[in-house]
Amino acid sequence: MELVRATNRSVRLRNRSALLSRIFLDGPLTRQDLVRGTGLSQPAVSNVVGDLIDEGLVMEAGAAESDGGRPSMMLRVAPRHAVVIGVDVGETRVRVELFDLTMTVLGSVEYPLEHNGTEPATVAGHVLAGIDRVLADSGIARSEVLGVGIGVSGVVEQGAHAIVDAQTLGWHRVPLQQLVAEGTDLPLHLDNGAKTLGQAEMWFGAGRGARHAVFALVGSGVGAAVVTNGVTYRGASSSAGEWGHTTLVYGGRPCRCGARGCLEAYVGAEAVIDRYREARRGRPVPGEDEESQLGALVAAAEKSETARRVLDETADYLGAGVANLINLFNPERVVLGGWAAMALGGLLPAIRVAAGRQALRAPYAQTTIELGRLGVDAVALGAATLPIARLLATGGIRR
Amino acid sequence: MELVRATNRSVRLRNRSALLSRIFLDGPLTRQDLVRGTGLSQPAVSNVVGDLIDEGLVMEAGAAESDGGRPSMMLRVAPRHAVVIGVDVGETRVRVELFDLTMTVLGSVEYPLEHNGTEPATVAGHVLAGIDRVLADSGIARSEVLGVGIGVSGVVEQGAHAIVDAQTLGWHRVPLQQLVAEGTDLPLHLDNGAKTLGQAEMWFGAGRGARHAVFALVGSGVGAAVVTNGVTYRGASSSAGEWGHTTLVYGGRPCRCGARGCLEAYVGAEAVIDRYREARRGRPVPGEDEESQLGALVAAAEKSETARRVLDETADYLGAGVANLINLFNPERVVLGGWAAMALGGLLPAIRVAAGRQALRAPYAQTTIELGRLGVDAVALGAATLPIARLLATGGIRR
DNA sequence: CGGCTTAATTAATGTCGTCATTAAAATGGT
DNA sequence: ACCATTTTAATGACGACATTAATTAAGCCG
Structure with a gap:
């Protein structure tokens, strides 16, 4: 039922995506692990991995144990090739966290929400302030941010600009993505909080x-x-x-x-x-x-x-x-x-x-x-995986 | 998350599958329709379609209307390139139907089930007898049969040999596929009746x-x-x-x-x-x-x-x-x-x-x-689509 | 230090889609 | 009746990629 054409270049894209995903999700891995895991030939793996290393997405990290024979190099995602921001817009608070590509927390900040002071503009303001804050605190430039993922406790309708329905916040068709986008030009990804939690537990839990x-x-x-x-x-x-x-x-x-x-x-x-x-x-x-x-x-x-x-x-x-x-x-x-x-x-x-x-x-x-x-912070963690999921899907070719 | 490698040959397979599926599901179509529908280039479409015609899967069926310019040829799946059999194992009857590749009914036969005489062996017998019957009645050779799809009103657990749980028939872990396979070497596809009905409504309803x-x-x-x-x-x-x-x-x-x-x-x-x-x-x-x-x-x-x-x-x-x-x-x-x-x-x-x-x-x-x-016979129709779905997925390369 | 094993790279081969070009087939104006 | 126009189909050069086979690199072991 997939009526998407395939072309020679799409072959490379798929393989890049497959290899990068594996390194990210199961890494560190050796080239040989990748050969076994994907079924690709050794030269193909080396070729693609070479590109990924040249582009700074992946780095070699020491040699693996060997009992005879040339030891293989461990490959891992370069932790600081980019950073991502995850936001949890919950029923009672907005939490913003900054991660590197190994999902290590580099900083976080939280803004409580009044029980009924949940104006969309207020929330968008907290999100923007939070982004500024975690970047400033950690001394990381905006240009290094791959993207911002936002998990909202409500129904998020995807589209050019995601729209949010949230009963507990009293929101009906709130263009939250647009509100945030007006204050930043970082790539934004909105999703339902349960879905981002699921994503986090799926990848890491x-x-x-x-x-x-x-x-x-x-x-x-x-x-x-x-x-x-x-x-x-x-x-x-x-x-x-x-x-x-x-x-x-x-x-x-x-x-x-x-x-x-x-x-x-x-x-x-x-x-x-x-x-x-x-x-x-x-x-x-x-x-x-x-x-x-x-x-x-x-x-x-x-x-x-x-x-x-x-x-x-x-x-x-x-x-x-x-x-x-x-x-x-x-x-x-x-x-x-x-x-x-x-x-x-x-x-x-x-x-x-x-x-x-x-x-x-x-x-x-x-x-x-x-x-x-993963406990309660899984929503923000999962939100942060949204930009990464995109990166993996495109094989690391931004935008 | 798709960790399937891509190779140059898989490109051709994908495109074959995409084109064949389109011709089957939306046909008859011209090569130009396919160009527009898939995004492939003209030569690529002609190339693949040429193969499909050579292999007898697709045939040209007259020229399309033209208002100037060379008229394009209509392409359709060759109706008698193969036939398929759909079986509906319902709560009260076993129904076997024979179709050509345009899903025209070439013959059918029905066996009522006693309200409690639902021994698995009996049902398997009906299925086998039905296959023989519809083929004999229509004078079609077994070798022309692409496969047999069986929709069962119960839970079908897929595997090397599908296993059936059917409360209404009093069945628990019945190896129906194996029972039928013992009497024929046609490719068998079992599935739940609701799922085959869904498949039929999805494609044709x-x-x-x-x-x-x-x-x-x-x-x-x-x-x-x-x-x-x-x-x-x-x-x-x-x-x-x-x-x-x-x-x-x-x-x-x-x-x-x-x-x-x-x-x-x-x-x-x-x-x-x-x-x-x-x-x-x-x-x-x-x-x-x-x-x-x-x-x-x-x-x-x-x-x-x-x-x-x-x-x-x-x-x-x-x-x-x-x-x-x-x-x-x-x-x-x-x-x-x-x-x-x-x-x-x-x-x-x-x-x-x-x-x-x-x-x-x-x-x-x-x-x-x-x-x-599609009314009540949709289960058998949908079952018959199972071998065809496989054919389309593999781009018409049998097995 | 040579023999052996495993990893990574290079070379040669083949598949396949794209772009550009050419051939074919129909319509319509003059 | 004939040629320009238009649209479809087929060809050939080209480039992108993965594959296999052969080579080189880098370690262990006795």
């Missing part, structure tokens, strides 16, 4: 090695990223993966999206706290913000029957939601991430059991359900 | 032109096929798309899969009839089989409040189920197929409304919900 994986992001709201055949699936207008608003309890609790019985209305942090409050006959849950309230609930479960019941039910609902993902996507792995999922980590065994009850046996047996390995 | 589409198959049971980026999505073990057993009503009606609240337990034909019976306080629904019982329900809705209510609820459940697909996959199109969906066609407006209530606005606005165009 619990998703490594999987071709088909689902990343469930549980925070105040609920989202998911689906990786099919190694690629994040976006759908027709890049809103695929809106797991939080799938119906789980037909006719059930009202959801902030306007429908009823959405998964988010049961397992989102806000909903869990709400359900706990109801179970306490309306007595408020102690804690300043959702994070501490959820913590209070988890702590209370040690002693309180009520709290435990709420958590058990949460695991059941979450398990059923995960089962739906398993039935529909048949992934090799389901990875739970987001701060609420991390806080509820103790429920993992119960979630597994609940999912097993609701999923079909065969696909359930072929998947694992685990927690994310 | 309501899915034409879409990159992202979901095909929902409602019969006695419920299944779905998901097309992402133009390709049927299979997942890790090709059981993706098991929509029927996603939880829609947490804790609801028991399903034959053992879980509770599955979509299938509400909108599968069997379930709808069951719900109607319950609404009639247990009085049996008139009709010999499910098909006539469902027909009776639809007919009764003209007069009976009860029947109408059952149908309305069915539309609501189905709409919610469709909404889940829209939220998760963000398709351009949702196509409803299968005999029960066809019988319930009158509910389409209600289903659209119900889906709109439960789906997020943005993805809902970007999709259409429609009925399949």
